[in-house]
Amino acid sequence: MVVRMATMSDGNVDAIFHALADTTRRDIVTRVIAREQSVSSLASEYAMSFAAVQKHVAVLERASLVVKQRRGREQIVHADPATIERARLLLEHFETLWRHRAEAIDRILAEDPEH
Amino acid sequence: MPVMSAQTDLEALSLTFVTEHAAPIERVWQLWADPRQLERWWGPPEWPASVTAHDFTVGGRVSYHMTGPSGEISAAWMRVTEIEAPGHVRFDEGFSHDDGTDNPEMPAGECDVRFEALDENRTRMTVVFSYASVDDLELVTRMGMIEGFSSAAGQIEAVLAR
Secondary structure, eight states, X not given: OHHHHHHHTSSOHHHXXXXXXXXXXXXXXXXXXXXXXXXXXXXXXXXXXXXHHHHHHHHXXXXXXXXXXXXXXXXXXXXXXXXXXXXXXXXXXXXXXXXXXXXXXXXXHHHOTTO | OOEEEEXXXXXXXXXXXXXXXXXXXXXXXXHHHSHHHHHHXXXXXXXXEEEEEEXXXXXXXXXXXXXXXXXXXXXXXXXXXXXXXXXXXXXXXXXBOTTSSBOTTSOOEEEEEEEEEEETTEEEEEEEEEESOHHHHHHHHHSHHHHTOHHHHHHHHHHHHO
């Protein structure tokens, strides 16, 4: 586990969280996790210009959350599962700690004779 | 299930945990206000906490350390900035050197805890942690206190296996 945690410190975590702090970008990530797709098909899903969607994809790409590949005339976007996993793990650690604390609190409360 | 919700605000770099407990508000407050009770639940499994100083007044300091399965020590502090028993406490937090002094090189954050009586025997606790940068947040989650606990390790393996 320590080894896995150590690999989590690689790269720029700030870029990941900045990238995921936007609703549209989170939505793009969700879509490309489900299946890879072209920038133009992504753009058709949003009420914004192709260029605007392309900018969002570029932010996600800089954060290594997605990878863009040229395939013929299309640019195909797919998710980078390793980076997404890293962001999720980070938050899950904290949440798990609190679940343990809450359970410990309930065990202490259950010991009280008056309750 | 005591944890009702866990929320992350990536922009504010904050984590919010809401729990409800079957006890009066004064009783739940004691879990924080009494150092002997605080140390029983603050440390993760296999990392028991020992509270060595506990001044629960504005400007007061709480010092504690957690001891890992191989005897390793992780020391930390809280400094109370606002308090209104039994409804609210706010504190800064950070890590300590081995001699108990603040370690400014380690991440520091802020924690706000609110207690709300839902009825005579039911209390909601809302805990909000916030950090200055994602790097701080990552460091906090990477501290020994979290690396050490086996059930989390089990969860991580499960996540990685998906």
